[in-house]
Each structure stands twice: as structure tokens, then as C-alpha cells.
Amino acid sequence: MAASRTIIVAGAGIGGLTASLALAKLGFRIIVLEKAERLEEAGAGLQLSPNASRVLVDLGLGPRLSRAVTPDSICLMSARNGGEISRLSLARAGSAASDTSAPYWVIHRADLQAALREQVENSSNIELRLGCQFEDVSPHAKGLTVVQRSGASRRDELAAALIGADGIWSTVRQHLLPDVQPLFSGLIAWRGTLDTRQMPREYTSRRVQLWMGSQAHLVAYPISAARQINVVAVVPGEWNRPGWSEPGDGNEIKSAFVAAGWHAIPRMLIGAVDGWRKWALFTVSGRGPWTGDGVALLGDAAHAMLPFAAQGAAMAIEDAAVLAKCIAARSNESPAAFTAALQRYERLRRPRIIRVQRSARQAGRIYHLAGPMALARDLFIKAMGPQRMLSRQNWIYDWRP
Numbered sequence: 348m349a350a351s352r353t354i355i356v357a358g359a360g361i362g363g364l365t366a367s368l369a370l371a372k373l374g375f376r377i378i379v380l381e382k383a384e385r386l387e388e389a390g391a392g393l394q395l396s397p398n399a400s401r402v403l404v405d406l407g408l409g410p411r412l413s414r415a416v417t418p419d420s421i422c423l424m425s426a427r428n429g430g431e432i433s434r435l436s437l438a439r440a441g442s443a444a445s446d447t448s449a450p451y452w453v454i455h456r457a458d459l460q461a462a463l464r465e466q467v468e469n470s471s472n473i474e475l476r477l478g479c480q481f482e483d484v485s486p487h488a489k490g491l492t493v494v495q496r497s498g499a500s501r502r503d504e505l506a507a508a509l510i511g512a513d514g515i516w517s518t519v520r521q522h523l524l525p526d527v528q529p530l531f532s533g534l535i536a537w538r539g540t541l542d543t544r545q546m547p548r549e550y551t552s553r554r555v556q557l558w559m560g561s562q563a564h565l566v567a568y569p570i571s572a573a574r575q576i577n578v579v580a581v582v583p584g585e586w587n588r589p590g591w592s593e594p595g596d597g598n599e600i601k602s603a604f605v606a607a608g609w610h611a612i613p614r615m616l617i618g619a620v621d622g623w624r625k626w627a628l629f630t631v632s633g634r635g636p637w638t639g640d641g642v643a644l645l646g647d648a649a650h651a652m653l654p655f656a657a658q659g660a661a662m663a664i665e666d667a668a669v670l671a672k673c674i675a676a677r678s679n680e681s682p683a684a685f686t687a688a689l690q691r692y693e694r695l696r697r698p699r700i701i702r703v704q705r706s707a708r709q710a711g712r713i714y715h716l717a718g719p720m721a722l723a724r725d726l727f728i729k730a731m732g733p734q735r736m737l738s739r740q741n742w743i744y745d746w747r748p
Contacts, residue, residue, distance in 0.1 A: 362646030362663030363512030369671035382480035392577030399661035426560030429610035517648035535584035561717035
């Protein structure tokens with residue numbers, strides 16, 4: 348196949364595989380480069396609101412996501428007294444979250460990764476190269492030459508475009524924008540899971556629980572066909588070591604929530620987790636450039652955000668859909684046409700990404716309020732009522748490519 352019909356995607360994460368499927372659907376030959384020898388998703392669970400699930404369903408992934416859980420509500424909880432501040436029904440008629448053709452899912456990352464990989468492997472237009480990493484790219488009159496490395500061997504490939512979906516520590520971004528570096532937020536996310544059989548039945552219902560407390564919050568929801576509960580505890584912390592993830596000492600996070608005076612129920616959830624991993628929360632501003640000659644960044648490589656709007660994976664999935672749509676609408680097969688299509692993708696995505704990043708930052712500040720400000724927050728949420736609170740998310744959930 349000619350180089351003008353070949354697109355190389357660096358990174359076989361959620362954004363990279365979704366982009367590969369969307370582009371392959373248009374008839375392109377897709378080569379996915381993944382430096383890992385095998386795909387192993389860490390981080391446990393994630394939330395896929397309708398704006399993301401809509402894209403996945405359109406790509407035919409619905410039947411492969413049978414282990415996803417459709418929660419009936421999001422419960423906002425008080426860490427101080429253990430009470431429920433508000434329960435936002437995700438099934439309420441008229442809510443953007445109640446669209447049965449695009450469910451609100453909570454899912455184990457490994458289950459989503461497996462579904463995407465199965466779909467990729469069933470596509471004759473996609474070649475997944477594991478243990479193969481992007482090394483360099485150079486534009487020329489016929490498109491791009493992409494250099495890739497597998498072990499000690501190097502290989503050149505002609506392509507019409509290169510998509511950098513290789514995460515927050517993106518090698519493609521380092522090549523395209525060497526001055527852009529991720530920034531540490533000062534927050535650490537502790538992630539772990541527990542078996543639902545460990546918990547009393549009243550604490551294992553199909554709901555997302557968000558516990559808000561002074562300078563910290565906790566999120567818990569069912570995953571893996573409701574056989575596990577995903578737990579994420581976010582607290583301030585320091586990070587001065589390589590990478591952004593490492594095993595965590597459960598006694599450390601337990602002590603932090605005991606010292607902060609949290610209610611017994613969230614402390615029970617924390618105590619039931621067998622193993623923790625600590626993830627330093629880094630961000631990449633969405634205001635910087637995402638594209639160059641025939642090259643575009645996608646997902647965390649372009650705009651890593653705080654997870655407090657539960658939209659990190661969703662924005663990568665949205666990126667993939669818009670990117671494919673822009674490439675499909677290009678005027679011809681020339682390198683200039685591909686570059687223009689990628690620039691259009693960036694223009695279309697930037698305003699929404701900036702707004703979602705801002706919303707996530709604001710949510711984190713609201714979750715972590717203390718004292719009288721926390722009391723005022725709780726009273727405001729109760730006064731708003733669950734329907735109006737949930738409708739504030741419609742601008743996110745109602746999105747369509």
C-alpha cells in the first residue's frame with residue numbers, strides 16, 4: 348500500500364488503539380508501535396461517560412465490553428459524618444447520562460485494553476508491533492519517514508502521518524516539542540481494588556461514590572462485572588523520583604485518613620484494599636501546540652489532565668474520533684492536505700480540552716474544601732438538587748463527534 352495510505356500510531360494505549368480503529372475504518376493501513384513487549388494496563392478502573400462510550404459503540408466495541416458495569420447513580424458523600432449529600436441518578440429520563448445507546452460505564456482498564464486489542468487484531472488494516480518504539484521522524488515531499496527501533500535493529504517506514512498517542516512521557520512530543528514537559532500537581536492518587544465479597548452488601552451496590560474531605564477525596568465504584576471495587580484516594584504529596592508510579596504502603600494511606608478524622612466507612616474501604624500503587628498526578632497544558640508537519644499528538648501526550656472530572660480516557664477517545672473525521676475530510680492525498688487536517692483537529696479540540704482541564708482543576712479544589720467552606724459546599728449541593736447537579740455535566744456527556 349502506498350505511503351499516502353499508511354498512518355503510524357505511536358502508543359497502544361486507549362487513545363492509540365481507538366485512533367487506530369477509527370482510521371482503519373476509513374480504509375487506511377495503520378501501523379501501531381508499542382515499546383512494551385506485551386500490553387499490560389495498570390491503574391485499575393476508569394469511568395467512561397456517554398461522550399466516550401458513544402465512540403466505542405460506534406466502533407463496534409459494545410459486545411466486547413460485557414464486563415463493564417453501568418452504575419445507577421453517583422453518590423456525593425461527606426467524609427466528616429459519612430452521610431450522603433446527594434445522589435445523582437444516571438438513569439433519570441432526560442439526563443444525558445441516561446442514553447441507553449451510549450451508557451455510562453465503569454470498567455477495569457485491562458478489560459477496555461483487551462477489548463480494543465481484540466478489535467485491532469480482527470482488523471486486516473492494522474498491524475500491532477509490540478516491543479517496537481518510535482525513534483525519529485522526518486518530513487519530505489512524499490510524506491514522512493518514521494524511524495522505529497526493535498531491540499538492536501532500526502527500521503524506516505514511509506507514512507502519510509504520525510500520531511503520538513504514547514502517553515504523558517511521550518517520545519513523539521519530545522521530538523516535536525522538546526521544551527514541553529509534564530508538571531507535577533502536588534497530588535498523589537493511591538489506586539487499588541478489593542473483592543466485593545469482602546464488603547457488606549450495602550456497600551457493594553452499582554454506584555459511584557465520591558467521598559469529599561479536607562485536602563483529600565476518595566472515589567469507589569464496581570468494576571470487572573461488579574466482582575471488584577475500584578478505590579482511588581487522592582492526597583497531597585511530594586514526588587522527586589523517576590517515573591510517576593510505584594507500589595504504595597497501605598499503612599501510610601490508612602494513617603493519613605485516620606489522622607484526618609475521616610468517617611469509618613471510607614476508612615473501611617481503604618483498609619480492605621490488599622495492594623496499592625501510588626500515581627503522581629502530572630499535567631500537560633492543552634494550550635500548547637499539538638501538531639507539526641504530518642505529526643499530531645493525542646490524549647495525554649497532548650493534554651494530560653487531572654482525573655477529577657473522570658475525563659482523561661474520554662478525552663483521548665474523543666480525540667481519536669475527531670482526528671479520524673478531520674483526516675477523512677482532507678482535500679487530497681498530499682502531505683500538505685494531511686498537515687492541514689491535523690491542524691484542523693487541533694483547532695477543533697483545543698477549546699473543549701481547555702474547558703475540561705479547567706473543570707477538573709475546579710472539581711479538585713471543591714472536593715478538598717475544609718471547615719466552613721466545606722459546609723457551604725454541601726449546603727449548595729443539597730439546594731441545587733440531584734437533577735440540576737447532574738445537568739451541569741451535560742456539556743460533557745452530550746458531546747458527539
